[in-house]
Amino acid sequence: MSPDDLVLTPRGLRFQGQLYPCTVGKGGCTARKREGDGATPIGCHRIVGMLYRADRIARPADWALPIGPLDLWSDDVAAPDYNMMVRAPYSGSHEKLRRADPLYDIVILTDWNWPYAVTGRGSAIFIHQYRRPGYPTEGCIALSRHHLRRLARSIRFHTRLIVPESSADWA
Template sequence: MGRLLPVSLGRGGIRTDKREGDGATPVGIHRTLGLLFRPDRIAAAALPDWALPIGLEDRWCDAPDHQDYNHLVRKPFGPSQERLRRGDPLYDMILPLDWNWPRAVPGKGSAIFIHQWRRPGFPTAGCLAFSRQDLLFIARHAAPGTRVIVRA
């Protein structure tokens, strides 16, 4: 759409051999899976009607040896998981990417999202992060299936 948007990437750099916990952003052509948002912080009316609210119990499984690895799960959940409803604003809106999904290879990496950054240039754990304003623009224009290209 003719815009250049500053982005923060993983602290482990951009890698072709992404592994769980390496902090790297995976190289490739990824697709957005949808949009999740915090309804207590973002008005649903500001987002596309296909956006889904993040519930109090929503988690993302990052346990490589679990059948739900790299998928949305709900609490209670014993194995390792990432809370989607965080105290900070990083996950107020997230667009999960199809990296290592839907049939996740154990240890190849999980929870690669587009989300809000902490501040410009501050690295992520492997995700792509943008300012809140730019993220809102992306959320309004990146329907499920939108291509996201990460090059080394």
């Protein structure tokens, strides 16, 4: 492992010698990720994009793209664009990326089940802001706003996010 990897530990996300408290999915961490299970997938994932709310914050990195008012993420297992960014109007099941709350003011995209999604294997594993310390996600990794902004400025395209097998045992 490199110090430039994001590594999930029992105490938080380790990056460049710093430890950032974080939360994971309400279903814990699993090697058998399924759509809707609320779990964070175990494995080595790559950072493949970053989105941000340009109407709320400055661009966090030169490669970050603004979230538009019609931007959505498909979690419709029956759709050909499952686990892809789509635009409204969209009739399939989806998640709005432009939220009223600040959770998605910065969204760091991982390559979990992307770009060639396996139906039902899970979608939208992001790194984003948490609601409050200790509050679990639907499978993403979440941090405080301050820590997320710091990470967003420091990571690079294809930085590795490592969720170790041992994380399945953390409770």
